[in-house]
Amino acid sequence: MLLSPADRAGSTGSSGGVLTVDLGAIQRNYRRLVAQAGGAAVAGVVKADAYGLGVERVAPALLEAGCRTFFVAHLTEALALRPLLPDGAELFVLNGLLPGDERLCAESGIRPVLNSLEQVAAWSALGLSLGRRLPAAIQVDSGMSRVGLAPQEVEALASDPARLAGVETVLVMSHLACADEPDHPANAAQLAAFETLAARLPAARRSLANSAGLFLDARFRFDLARPGIALYGGAPNAVRPNPMEPVVRLEARVIQTREVPARAGIGYGFSVVADRPMRLATLSVGYADGWLRSASNRGAVAFQGRRLPIVGRVSMDSIIVEAGEAALAPGDLVDLIGPEASLDAAAEAAGTISYEILTALGHRYERRYLSANKGDRP
Incomplete structure (x- = not known):
């Protein structure tokens, strides 16, 4: 529970303010999202220092609650987090890799989210040079126009499987742009686009739902959900009462x-x-x-x-x-x-x-x- 007035009165007074983070509430929110996922696995998105709350405290709390898959935005974030996670935990870098970072990523046991043919080519080349297929996620652009392979790039991979010779595709994913508006027509359009694009790639787990996507219908859940703001007490959407506990x-x-x-x-x-x-x-x-x-x-x-x-x-x-x-x-x-x-x-x-x-x-x-x-x- 959050600090009582008596507890707070004992703070040092040397700072201009006090930020209290309830790790137990994060754990309960995680378990609430697991229940909402209806059998799909639930990852923890801990980019930006766990949304500003301190990844060195938040990630171990999520591990204790059963989370075994984590997402950050940058390789530098992943390198800082990797020592805090057990060997069996998956750690993905959402923005993929900058040229030249591939070997460090592989040696650190981190999995890139490949967002372009150039990233695919560099990761596959490293895998071939090492004599093994390197695990990675492939992100497709289902309509958000931000990151991910465009439909023509997905088709290029599908028509030339050798491009993925050094890649073990462990996840195919995309991101919803309007899931916080449950009735927005873009949700159904992105779902259809994702299903079409994912079918052209190697068989792997699929992931589409973010925090808001978990509260759409079951078709959006696939194999792995990637909540962020809901873990930290934010409302998944503005239409319904917030089901998450304040953190x-x-x-x-x-x-x-x-x-x-x-x-x-x-x-x-x-x-x-x-x-x-x-x-x-x-x-x-x-x-x-x-x-x-x-x-x-x-x-x-x-x-x-x-x-x-x-x-x-x-x-x-x-x-x-x-x-x-x-x-x-x-x-x-x-x-x-x-x-x-x-x-x-x-x-x-x-x-x-x-x-x-x-x-x-x-x-x-x-x-x-x-x-x-x-x-x-x-």
């Missing part, structure tokens, strides 16, 4: 409070001018900590059941809120994200998505990790 609590420390008269300018540019006498509180978190400047004059924080609106522009190291009658004092912690200020609400107020909120979190917070079995750790 993050983000708190900012009060620097000072003040009374200002009517017509006082507030913050940079005086984007707000007090229309009455106001009581304000300045919090020690700003855009350098990942609290986005787009949240200026939007959204709110929470303290003891009270909603405290953000007033003025978000600064590099601070934000100002209207404190009203809240019994705030320097050193108190208020919730930016927490039981009364959800991750998705914070994202909406900043005009963005939960992914950006999490991955933007800076490194100045005091970080605390809660485990289902071991309590809280700094």
Whole structure:
């Protein structure tokens, strides 16, 4: 469970804010997704430092929950993660490999996601030079126009199997562009395209569903699902209530409070001018900590059941809120994200998505990790 007020009162106070990550909640979310997958395997997407939450803590928690397949974006991420995983765990690099990185990837027991004929050729050539077929995933572009083999490139592989002579195809995958909108026609179109393209490639496990895709119908699940944001408590889509458990609590420390008269300018540019006498509180978190400047004059924080609106522009190291009658004092912690200020609400107020909120979190917070079995750790 997340820290109680008594637990939080014991934090050091040397940082401007406290970021609490509930590893037990991540594990429960993983098991919830396994149940949703209906027999398909479920991987853990831990790119971008596990969405900003600390891959060195998150990956072992997922392992403990039964996860054995992991995805990151870059080879550098995979090289850092590989020592934390057992030999039997699969680790894939979603962006594939840059020219010259093939041997390091193979020697490290990492599996690239091959997104182009050039990547296929380089990986196959290395396999042939080593006298063995090297495992890899092949990604096809089913309509997102981002990465993956285009239909004509898939056909080139299908018509010339020798191109894959040095490759052991262990996974064929694609990515959904609109799964967070369950009724979007692109979902059915991408499903059909993926099935057609995958049928032209060597027999292997198939993977299409991301977090949102897991909550579409069973046709999208195939053999392996790749949830990301849902593991970390984000809503898989905006249409239905969020079925995932909150993972993050983000708190900012009060620097000072003040009374200002009517017509006082507030913050940079005086984007707000007090229309009455106001009581304000300045919090020690700003855009350098990942609290986005787009949240200026939007959204709110929470303290003891009270909603405290953000007033003025978000600064590099601070934000100002209207404190009203809240019994705030320097050193108190208020919730930016927490039981009364959800991750998705914070994202909406900043005009963005939960992914950006999490991955933007800076490194100045005091970080605390809660485990289902071991309590809280700094």
